Amino acid sequence: MYQCGTMDPKHKKTLRMNRVALAQSIDAIDVLEKLVDRMIYSSRKMEDILSKGSKQRITNFLLNDIETRGPKAYKAFAESLVETGYGHLADNLIPGISRNVISDRTEEAYPGGVPMEQESSAVPIKQEHVGNGYAGNLNGTARYVQADHRNISNQISGDHLQLGVNPDVTGMPVSQPSTVIPNIDPDRVYKMCTSPRGLAIIINNDKFKTMKQRLGTEYDVRNLQYVFSRLGFDVQKNENLTASGIKALFQALSAFDHSKFDCLVVCILTHGTNGGLFGTDEGIIGIEELTNCFHANKCPTLAGKPKLFFLQACRGESVDNGIESTDGASVIDQSNVHAARQEFTPQQFNFQSSLTPMSDSAFSSQPEMGEDLVDAMRDKLPSQSDMLLAYATVPGFVSWRNSKCGSWFIQALCEVLLQHASTEDLLSMMTMVNQKVAYAYESSNGRHKQMPAPVTMLRKKVFFFPGR
Incomplete structure (x- = not known):
């Protein structure tokens, strides 16, 4: 991983002259x-x-040792000089290099969480495509991607994961299947052929009564909208719901007729604690209370179909290190958590009018319900089956979000x-997300990491x- 070997004699001579x-x-x-x-050291x-x-x-040791670090070390050393404020010295090594390297000395120019040392190499670049990752500008700020991709093997396709921050994925194309796979085994693979595939509901809470605003979450929303629309879902966004508003939304989803769809996706972006999520009124709603709405007996038109929940929220104590914020709860007065609850009103509940309650006729004829529902009703599946809960972090830990890039977990998920x-199937991709978050991200002070936890x-x- 780290280059050793012989540096060009001309480069050695220039180093010694300077x-x-x-x-x-x-x-x-x-x-x-x-x-x-x-990745020179x-x-x-x-x-x-x-x-x-x-x-x-x-x-003195560094100036001696850099000559032994291989042919790439000379340019890397010059670039490092530019980025640490010694552009005039770097120009003595490579004339004009200080004009070609964008400095990442400030947090404003480097909007992402600092990539983990050893595991990824983040350098500033101009707007361009690099490998299979998009590296465009975001609001005029510099973008950073890997210079040298670490070979993290994809077990099936042989591709490599691109590590690093991608605050804007809307310029990235979605990969399309090159061949038709015949005879999908319905006992091993969920049916996924309706158009649209199903509803993709995004709940984005960024403003609260006393808790800190969730700066940067708008990038997560934009990326999720883009990704799930490209995957064939009808994406519907809901902003700043109270705890009672979230409950009402889930009850409406449960009553909705999903018989023409093959899947449901729900993305919740908010502050959280272990086992619960915060509404904008800082009332807590239990995650199990929400998922219970989709048990087969409560939402029969989703029985036997995959219900996918992506939860960007803390599950424990929060830590704040400046530009990076967390989705935790310790910044509020816990004694007021429940006092701030307010009743749901239609004005607060900004749910799409296209979600109409399921009519009585939907229950009257099993053939109209679809094969998955009929099989599920007949086989009496466990009430909590066919669900994925993709938590951004493990129980008890914070989930990191950057004010200018969005959350680590959602960035990695979208990419x-x-x-x-x-x-790839979804669980294989969630393993890739785990790998990406674990290796590519750490807090700006270099002390904090994160591990997603799909259940x-x-x-x-x-x-x-x-x-297809």
Whole structure:
């Protein structure tokens, strides 16, 4: 992973000619951090160098050792000098390089969570396509993607996951199946052929009574709308619902006639605690209370069909490190959590009028209900079957969100779905999301990580494009 070997003799000569100026001017610690980002050094090697003693000894060791780090180290060293404020010295190594490298010294220019050292190399680039990932500008700010992709093998297709932050995926195409898969086994794969596939409901809460505003969540909403519309769903967005408003929305979804659809997707973006989600009134609603609305006896037109819940919220204590915020609850007065509840009104409930309650006739004829429903009714499936709860984080832990990129979990989810929905089943893709979040993201202070936690009650594989 880390390059060692012989540097070009011309580059070695140039380094030595500039040795005095470099030794007198640079802060080797800052430069080393950039070299770790570029995978010239590992974090362990950096710690070893930092143990050499004084700053001058560290600088001298770095200037000697960089010559042994391989042919890519020279340019990486020059770029690192630019990004740490030594552009004039970098120009002595590679004339004009300071004009071609965008500095990532400020949080404003680097809107994403800092990629994990050793596992990804994030460098600033101009607007362009890099590999299979989109690297466009967002509101005029610099965008960052990997310079060197880490070879994380896709077990089935042999592709590589692109690590890093992608605050805007709307420029990325959704991969399409190249061949028709005949004879999909209905006992192993859910039917997924209706148009639209089903409803994709997004609940986005960003403003609360006393809790911090969830800055950056608008990027998650935009990305989710784009991804699920490209996957064939009818996407419907709901903004800033109280706890009672969320309950009312789920009750309406439960009563809705889904017989013409093959799936339901629900994405909830809000503050959370372990086992519960916050409405904008800071009332708590239990997750189980919501999923109970879709048990087969309460929502028969979804019986036997996949019901997919993607939950971007904390499940424990929150931590705040400046530009990055969390979706936790510790910033509010817990004594007022329930006092702020308010009754649901039609004005607060901004649910699409196209969701009409299921008529009595929908229950009167089993053939009209679809094969999945008939089979489910006849076989008496467990009431909680055919569900996936994709939590952004494990119980007790925070879920990270960046004010200028959105949440780590939703970013990774959208990228993976766009890249692999044509060939992979959902659980395989959720494993990719786990890998991406675990390796590609950490908080700006470098101390905090995140691990998504999908919980499955699915009985079959979910392919968004089975046989197509």
